[in-house]
Amino acid sequence: MSFLKVKDLQVEFRVDKKMIKPIEGVSFQMQKGEVLGMVGETGSGKSLTAHAIVGLSTLAGGVIGGSIKFEGQDLLSLSEKEMQSIRGAQIAFIPQNPMTSLDPVYRVGDQIIEALRQHVKISKREAKLQVIEVMARLNIPNPERVFHQYPHQLSGGLKQRIVIAIGVCTNPKLLVADEPTTALDVTVQAQIIRLFKEMTVERGISLFLITHDLGVIAQVCDKVAVMYAGNMVEFGSIEALFKNPRHPYTKALLDCIPTIGMAKGSLSAIYGSVPSSGVYPSGCRYHPRCPYADEQCRKTMPPLLEVEVENWVACYKYYGKK
Amino acid sequence: MWTYIIRRTLLLIPIFLIISVVVFSLIHMVPGDPIDSLLGPGSIASDRVELTKLYGLDKSLPVQYVVWMKNILNGDMGQSIIEKQPVLDMILYNTPFTLRLGLASLVISFVLGIFLGVISAAAKNTFIDYISMIIALLGVTVPAFWLGLILMLIFSVMLGWFPVSGSGSFQALVLPAITVGLGGAGLIARITRVSMLEMFNKDFVLLLYAKGLSKPAMIVKHIFRNALMPVITIIGLRLGWIMGGAVTIEIVFSRPGIGNMLLSALYRRDYPVVQASLLVLTMAVIIGAFIADILYAYADPRVRDLYK
């Protein structure tokens, strides 16, 4: 049994009386203690996938298809009330923007306590001790002082640590983090990434990490899922992906990373632009930008194919080889 | 925080001066001579000269203003030309009635307005939302004096639950306070709803959901608390709007009060009384806005820090 198994996930939203399907055909699984990274450009459906796992898409009016199994339990069959007892307790979520994710009128310590006491029955004093301990473990300097401060008095890096503290204070089994480093300075980014790495190793928390930064993926992930225009195009181990990228989009993505010693002017960019949801092209959504595209790619969407154990790719190039 | 309060208090002084100049000069642009109404037909010229001197009306306007201001600061608001008694006494007698009506209607505005605003935002686009917003819209659109007359017709004349007019008892306060309060409640309900709905779209709401909070818990503890900030500011600014209803309502229910006093003085061109009651009413509005400002700064940690 996989720890988290997502199968054929799709989310539909009604926009101006029309249904749009911003994500479709997302399948992956992760084992306990693993770090799974999800990469893709803005608007590729990464955040929506995360929201679907935590059960936030339904609150926003989305209709979800497929299945999400967490430790064998189908999360999509749970009521909102049952989901509330899992959200924040077993599955924690770290939203995209730490700068604006805290309630401006409450002290940050009280906001962490709120998350803890929502799921664990302990006294306020006990909770405060635990929270300060969590804060200290997240390398927050002078946690007793920070506990009593308001969000606007803290730096971006500290705010992000507070948001992480809110996520991990209940000792969740799975942490879903949506671009946790994007809004931060580069130096702070590195610290936060190290923090995530420590947490997964020391506390055995499984991490579902969303980022558009392949460097971050290379540093902390065991597995990677690549998203393109609402579809998952490739999923596999980190070694396979970096050494032997199979999907043309993944290849192009890796070619966009500059390396030292590279000849000047040889950095490539992907031709064309990402289509937005609602106006996706027919067939494989990458075909207008793909150098290998043929007639079949234009007509039908390639399903995911297991080309190697636990390594999947959605591209017709590999169908003939099997 | 204290420096902020002191600074804001000091700012009241120039505002007071501006208002006093405006009130003073406007009153002196009013056509008609109060001495005429005082003397009546068939008076002699020497009486006129004497009376004009007595009330200081023979001096130039700036001089009159300075004298008036100096007297006010000494607690002397002059003598009513018609009533023949110190204006200050009249103000002191009438203020408690207006204050009672004002506070009672403010409480009704707040409680009813915030209740309607919160439940309609929480139940957005449902039957409850529509009903609350229709009530709020009626509160804003129904003219206060008409509502007062209709309430009087139903509850005093037809049902006999409340007295038609008067000021002594608590019963006499109920209808006027409801009349003024409904208008304010409509305004506050509409602002609260918009402010609440705006808060629902804030980023921090996502994290609250992620904590596993239920929607009611989130609304009570976070959304409402944040939505209240802009509501406080706007209420401070619109306090005059709410209180404006009180002036006419005093006439409708023939209650004593500053509004009633102002209007009867206006009809009879009793300058000193008009000036003093206008000054008191406008300063009450300004001070109300000032209190709202302080409350706002106290309630929002970001603003509080701004003035540390």
Place this chain on the structure above:
Amino acid sequence: MGVIGTVLILCLVFVAIFAPLLEPYSYQSQNIEIMNSPPSLTHLLGTDDFGRDVFSRVIRGARISFVVGVLSVLISVVIGVIVGSIAGFYGGVVDIILTTIADLTWSMPAILIALLIVAVTGAGLESVVLAIGLSYWAQYARLIRGQILSLKSAVFIEATRSLGASDFVLLFKHLIPNSLSPVIVAATIGIGNAIVLEATLGFLGMGAQPPTPSWGAMMSNGTAYLFIAPWMIIFPGLAMMITVLGFNLFGDALIDVMDIKNKDSI
């Protein structure tokens, strides 16, 4: 809701224009024999203390209310746009002074300002229009100032300025026309408020004078007969309520049409 508002406003305009044709009786014909008679088939809304037909007078009052509402809002908007655009465009001390005056005016009860002005100019419809116009300008000044401030740094304004446009051209050809949409919404709702203020002044005896059939004057006259002929107050008030409701609903609908920021986006 917006549709209801539009229909109500169109009805008002229709009644205001064709008032003389719609009145079953002359609004001023008196008949002492039938004074204070309750609503009946011959006099749908009853008669007043002079035996005049209340229905005819309510219809005639619609014309007065509509004209007063539109004219006074025009005055407010013109003053507000001038003050607000100067404050927003020039900034600095000018802005501080004008904004302080506008804020002070805005925080005052409109009825107080209007009463004072009517006291100076004397009662009557013209001075009522002026008084209401002078009571409500601050709201528009605040609105337009905010709009101009946010537009001032917009790219197209910078571009126009760099092409050598004068302040006058910038302000009147570019900034003000691009700032007007919230003012239009506010003015729509403002017509409703102006109608109420006119009636309130009339009720206090400071508005249109008898025998002018303004809704406010009719109700003021009716207070003396509240217990014996309540229809003299109920019907003009209802007419006014429906009118004001129409302007508010229409204004609210305009807000929704012109504003796109309130869409859900999780």
